Every structure is written in structure tokens, then in C-alpha cells.
Amino acid sequence: MPLNLYNTLTRHKELFKPIKDNQVGMYVCGVTVYDLCHIGHARAMVVFDAIYRYLRYKGYEVKYVRNYTDVDDKIIARAQKEGLSYQEVAERYIDEFNSDMQALKTLKPQVEPRVTHHIPEIIEIIGKLVAKGYAYEVEGNVFYSVSKFSVYGKLSGKNITELMAGARIEVDERKENPMDFALWKASKPDEPAWDSPWGKGRPGWHIECSVMSMKYLGENFDLHGGGMDLIFPHHENEIAQSEAATGKPFVNYWLHNGFININQEKMSKSLGNILTIKQLLNQYHAEIIRCFLLSRHYRSPIDFTLGHLAESKKIMSNLYLSLKNIQEWTAEKKPGRGFKEEDFSGEEARIYHAIFGLKDRFLKAMDNDFNTAQALGYIIQISKMINSHLEKLGPEKEPGEKLLFLLHRAREGLLDTAQVLGILQEKPENYFLLVETEAYEDLSAFIAAVENNDICGLKERLDPEWLKSQVKEREKARKNNDWNKADKIRAELKEKGLLLEDTPKGTRIRIKKDPNIIEVN
RNA sequence: GGCGGCAUAGCCAAGUGGUUAAGGCAGAGGUCUGCAAAACCUCCAUCCCCGGUUCGAAUCCGGGUGCCGCCUCCA
Incomplete structure (x- = not known):
């Protein structure tokens, strides 16, 4: 079945076609490691984890790359504040990030490149951009000249001439155009610095992703993801840098996840409503969090409230209840033989249909721009049918051959689809022990x-x-x-x-x- | 000012023109129970407004209204 996905670049759902038949290159903007990650990061990571899992589920061979920004202004500021080196700050929060991701049961990307490990490559590309006339040096800084890239703004739908240049930007007098952005920043004393043709300095924020994505995935690759906020300027600038440097189209499909609000307010440091992943995990099982995050379409904004989380908790308990019920009813008994549709009637026939239709419906939902909310709905439906049917049969728990067959298939179907969302990965007894x-x-x-x-x-x-x-x-x-x-x-x-x-x-x-x-x- | 998105039951949410508009939560009634809990059963929407296209629209088009995001670091 064909996968359709919404491409920010074209603003349409498009049929997904990988560059190389069944191989997919996927790059997701990771985090800047200067503080603990919050639930907004969790959403992005869980969403792209589900996308990664789904692509693999569909049989694609996926190379997943997710970067760490391990040198930047905020890291340096933090290091100075705490009297540490920027490396120590970065290391600490990389560790924290890893433990969060593991706790949230996200799969590890194949490559997790760091900026500081790619300085030579970054310098090389900047050099190329300067040589081609897309960038210019001023006092040890190198800026990208936005006006030289004729299609600048194509991702975010912005138009350079209409951008209220300087309206909300502190204008840097050294820039030829206020919209120009830094590729290389001259370092002040006491700041991390690398030698370059333009003197000591460090990379600007956007260039790293161009360089690292192309290094691991090629100059033209399939998928690039991140939060909505990265569309402009980060991803716009990545396109400008990469395409100017290579002369080739950079990324075929751009995916962006929506934001999380907390009690209908934007989560921000000034409002003091930042909720870290650790705080959340302290109180809620990872699968409850995943269930919450995946119960809305990934591009929609979602509102974090305790009530919504409680709903997700209930949902997960009901799902696990099915697994537990199935376990108790089937015990060690294996189904004797396969049955056909015509062997069933009444309620069992309905269950048969639901179970054997689950995978198709799941695929259809996920193929529709990763509609995890709908997919989850289908999973819950099966679960509910099973619980209800077993309840009606009474407490003896002696299933006939046909029911045994249905229960085994139901279990397989539930686990097979749920693992794509990263839920139902626990043994039911353990889940209830942990959660309830x-x-x-x-x-x-x-x-x-x-x-x-x-x-x-x-x-x-x-x-x-x-x-x-x-x-x-x-x-x-x-x-x-x-x-x-x-x-x-x-x-x-x-x-x-x-x-x-x-x-x-x-x-x-x-x-x-x-x-x-x-x-x- | 520019760009983009959203508007479906008390709440959350799916729905890419066509049988009874998924699913969840909450609520009401019921089964069970000494009562309660848990579990299970039943009930609970015509889709913001106005026009248009169509045999037929929540779904497409135009116009309103109302929210929200981005345009500065940000998942």
C-alpha cells in the first residue's frame, strides 16, 4: 500500500517515493544539549520514532540520523554560569537525553553525530560557499548571502523582500542584508574555537545540519524532520546552504511536528510551565506518555493536561487488560488448527473480521500521513471487543478451539500493530504492577x-x-x-x-x- | 503587516464526496455486589456561519467569524 505524507515544502500530501527503491534516509534535528529535555522534545522524538518504526514496518531499510548540537551560545553560557567546560555541559546533557530517550522507549538512530566531531567538514562546505559567492567574510565571521539564493524562502513560504527585515531582528551592521545568517562565528576569548581560513571561531547553528545530514545520507536524501518552529529559519537555511553548495535538491520530503501546549498555554520558560521528561516519567509509565502523544495527529498542536494524561492511562490499562485476559484464557493452550471465515458466526464472526481486518486498517491509517490517532483507535476497538466477549462468556475461562484460535490471532494482531507505536511492549502483569x-x-x-x-x-x-x-x-x-x-x-x-x-x-x-x-x- | 494552520458531542479526537459521522474520557441507566470498587452492557453529535459546485459535502470552492502558530533562540 502506498504511503502518503504531508510535505511542508509543497504543502500537500504526496505519495512517498524513496530515492533508492526500498531504502530511506531520514534526518531529524536533535537537541541542543544545554538543559534537560521537556515534553515538547518528547513529542518530536516520539513522533519521529513512530515514523521510523512504521517505515521499517513497511519493509523499508531506514538509515536514521539524529544530531546533537554540542556547541552553541546557550551551552557556553551555561558552562560559564556553572564554572564548567562546554564539553562537560554537553556530555552531561547528552547523557540525560539518552536516558530520557531510552525511558521513552525510542529506538536509537543509526548515527548520532555531534557538531564538534565535524568541524573540518563544516569548514570545507563553508569554504565552498564562499568560493561560489554565496557567502562572504567580515572580521572573521562568515555570512550566508540570502539574496544570492534565488529560491530562498521556498520552504517557509516567505519572500525576502517582504520579510520585515530588521523588524524583530537586531540588525548586525556587518551583514550585507539583515536576513543573512552566520555560517562561521569569530570566537571571543574564552570561547571554544577552532582554526579556520577565517581565523579562530566556531560554526553557526544551521550549517551543522547541512553538513552532517549530507555526510551520512548523501547530498540528496528522502526525509528531514523536526519541530514546526524549525521551518524558519533553521530548515530554510539548511536548504539554502546545501543546495547552494551542491547544486542539487537537498531533501525530498520535509516533515514537521506540532507543538505542545500546557493547559492551553504555550510552554515557555517565562511562563514557568516547562515540564521535563523526567518529571513526567516519574509519575507516568512511558507507554502512557507515548499513547498520549500519539493519540493526536503529529502535525496538530496538542494540549497537555493531567486529564488528558489520565485518559491515556485508562486506555493503556484497557489495552493491557485485553492482553491479560487473553493470557488467562489461552493459558498454555495452542490453537489446534487454522479456521476460516465461514467457520464463525455471530459475535465470533464479528471478532474474526475485526482481527483479520486490523492490519489493513492500521496500514491505511498510517499510510495517510502517519495517522497514529486513527491507528490507535483501531487497536483499541479490537481490545474492547475481546474484553467484552470474554466477559460475556463468564468466569470459567474454558475456550473452545475456535475461540482459542481467535484469541491467539487477536494477540498477534495487537502486538504487531502496537509495537509500531511503541506500546504494549511490557508483559501485562508487569505493566499492572508498575502502573496500577x-x-x-x-x-x-x-x-x-x-x-x-x-x-x-x-x-x-x-x-x-x-x-x-x-x-x-x-x-x-x-x-x-x-x-x-x-x-x-x-x-x-x-x-x-x-x-x-x-x-x-x-x-x-x-x-x-x-x-x-x-x-x- | 506577511506566511501557514485549525474550527466535528460536556471534554479530547479520527474522518483524502456516497451504507447507521471511528475511538477515548466524562456522564446517565443497567448487570454483578451487603454496599462500594473493578469489569461488562445500553444510551449520548448531522459536523462555526453564509453562499456555491454536485444526483450527493463534515469532506471541494468563495466569503464571513473565531482561535492558534511562525516571521527572534526554541521540538
Whole structure:
């Protein structure tokens, strides 16, 4: 099935055609490593991770490159503030970024180039641009001359003459045109510097991506991605630099993800509403975050609120519930043989159709400009059908051959599609343990776990002896039909964050998690 | 001022002209339960406004209105 994607360059959805039959080169602008990453970064990284996974799912051989900007003004400023070298700052935040990405279960790109490892190549390209007359040197700085590149503005739809030049830019007198931008910056004393034909200095911001993307993917490659904000000037400038240097078209398809708002406000340092990935991961399982991020189309803005996150949490629990149900119903039993459509009728026939149609529908959704929201909807639909059907069959959990067959196929289908979104990667029992704090069916086992301090932090908050006596009291009260007392104890435990649930099999317990630990202003 | 995007139920959200407008959350009613919880069942929209194209439009075109982003570092 053909993949269509929205190309910022043409402002249309286009049929995706790789340059080399089934190989894809993909470059995504990474981060400037001067601080912890926030949920906006998380969105970009998760979105492009899903795109990367999907391309591979479709059978493309993808070379994925994502850079680190490890030298720039902000890093230098941070280093000076903390009395560290810029390398130390960069190293620290590269490590932090890596741990965030790993926690968010993103796949590692094949190449993660750093600016400081590519200085000779950068100098070479700048030299080429100067030689070709696209750039000029002033006092050790090299600027790109925007007016020499006739199609400047083609990505962002801007027109140089109409750009209110200088309106919001501090005009640098040394530039021939206010829109010109730095390729090479002369360094001040105490700043990182490399020798160059124009004296000591360091690369400007945009040139690195031109150089590193072309180095690893060729002068013309397939996909280039990043946040919406990078369209102008960053990506516009990349095009200007690259195409001027090589005379070839740079990137065929430009993809840009939308921004995250927090409670309908732009996330910004001045508003003080920056939420870091670490804060979020502290409270929410990575797959809940991925589910939230992928439940909207990647180009739309999305609003971060605790309510929305709670929805995603519910969704993930329901999905895992299906896996758990399937696991319990199938146990170790393998389906005896394959069945055909005509073998099923009624509810089972509907489930059969849904399961066997899942992959097609999933592909169709994803082929439509990576519509993860719709794709996720289809996955949830299957999950819901399974849960509902099994519930109706009652508690015996003795599936016939045909149902066994359906359940196995459902599981395969769910896992196969969900992995493209990077969800349902945990074993259900582990997921519930991590997220819901799996309900303990056995109260004495729970108390023992508290005593052993197996449950993080609970021993400090709860006296196991007190807990033991409360539980015993309540059991006694229930036996005596003393419902008032039983309810009272249940309420007391609830205040301590313990939820008692009476089921036909007995009383079980689960730990209530506080959903409001993250503070969002 | 320039460029771009969005407007679908209480909320979030999919929907690239054609059967009953995905899905989720919340809510209401129900099953189960001593009660509650969990789970399951049922119910819950004609798509911002006005014109136009068409046999037929949420979907295409024009005009309004209202939001938002970018034009400065930014995912």
C-alpha cells in the first residue's frame, strides 16, 4: 500500500517515493544539549520514532540520523554560569537525553553525530560557499548571502523582500542584508574555537545540519524532520546552504511536528510551565506518555493536561487488560488448527473480521500521513471487543478451539500493530504492577510484601501491624454482617491510599496513586 | 503587516464526496455486589456561519467569524 505524507515544502500530501527503491534516509534535528529535555522534545522524538518504526514496518531499510548540537551560545553560557567546560555541559546533557530517550522507549538512530566531531567538514562546505559567492567574510565571521539564493524562502513560504527585515531582528551592521545568517562565528576569548581560513571561531547553528545530514545520507536524501518552529529559519537555511553548495535538491520530503501546549498555554520558560521528561516519567509509565502523544495527529498542536494524561492511562490499562485476559484464557493452550471465515458466526464472526481486518486498517491509517490517532483507535476497538466477549462468556475461562484460535490471532494482531507505536511492549502483569500497582488478591501476601519493604516507600507510611489488625477486623466485621464497621475500615485504608475491593473470590487490595503529583501551573 | 494552520458531542479526537459521522474520557441507566470498587452492557453529535459546485459535502470552492502558530533562540 502506498504511503502518503504531508510535505511542508509543497504543502500537500504526496505519495512517498524513496530515492533508492526500498531504502530511506531520514534526518531529524536533535537537541541542543544545554538543559534537560521537556515534553515538547518528547513529542518530536516520539513522533519521529513512530515514523521510523512504521517505515521499517513497511519493509523499508531506514538509515536514521539524529544530531546533537554540542556547541552553541546557550551551552557556553551555561558552562560559564556553572564554572564548567562546554564539553562537560554537553556530555552531561547528552547523557540525560539518552536516558530520557531510552525511558521513552525510542529506538536509537543509526548515527548520532555531534557538531564538534565535524568541524573540518563544516569548514570545507563553508569554504565552498564562499568560493561560489554565496557567502562572504567580515572580521572573521562568515555570512550566508540570502539574496544570492534565488529560491530562498521556498520552504517557509516567505519572500525576502517582504520579510520585515530588521523588524524583530537586531540588525548586525556587518551583514550585507539583515536576513543573512552566520555560517562561521569569530570566537571571543574564552570561547571554544577552532582554526579556520577565517581565523579562530566556531560554526553557526544551521550549517551543522547541512553538513552532517549530507555526510551520512548523501547530498540528496528522502526525509528531514523536526519541530514546526524549525521551518524558519533553521530548515530554510539548511536548504539554502546545501543546495547552494551542491547544486542539487537537498531533501525530498520535509516533515514537521506540532507543538505542545500546557493547559492551553504555550510552554515557555517565562511562563514557568516547562515540564521535563523526567518529571513526567516519574509519575507516568512511558507507554502512557507515548499513547498520549500519539493519540493526536503529529502535525496538530496538542494540549497537555493531567486529564488528558489520565485518559491515556485508562486506555493503556484497557489495552493491557485485553492482553491479560487473553493470557488467562489461552493459558498454555495452542490453537489446534487454522479456521476460516465461514467457520464463525455471530459475535465470533464479528471478532474474526475485526482481527483479520486490523492490519489493513492500521496500514491505511498510517499510510495517510502517519495517522497514529486513527491507528490507535483501531487497536483499541479490537481490545474492547475481546474484553467484552470474554466477559460475556463468564468466569470459567474454558475456550473452545475456535475461540482459542481467535484469541491467539487477536494477540498477534495487537502486538504487531502496537509495537509500531511503541506500546504494549511490557508483559501485562508487569505493566499492572508498575502502573496500577497490581491488585493483590491475597491480603496476607500484601502485608508480607509491605513488611519486607518490597513495595517501594510503603513501609514508611504504613505500620504493617496496624494494617494487619485493620484487615483482620474488617474480615471479622464482614463475617458478622457489621457493614458499618467494614465500610469504616475501608474508608480509613482509602485515606492511606489503599483501595479494598470485595470480589466473589475475596477481598483484594491495590495501591492508589496520586495523579496530582505533577504540578502544572 | 506577511506566511501557514485549525474550527466535528460536556471534554479530547479520527474522518483524502456516497451504507447507521471511528475511538477515548466524562456522564446517565443497567448487570454483578451487603454496599462500594473493578469489569461488562445500553444510551449520548448531522459536523462555526453564509453562499456555491454536485444526483450527493463534515469532506471541494468563495466569503464571513473565531482561535492558534511562525516571521527572534526554541521540538
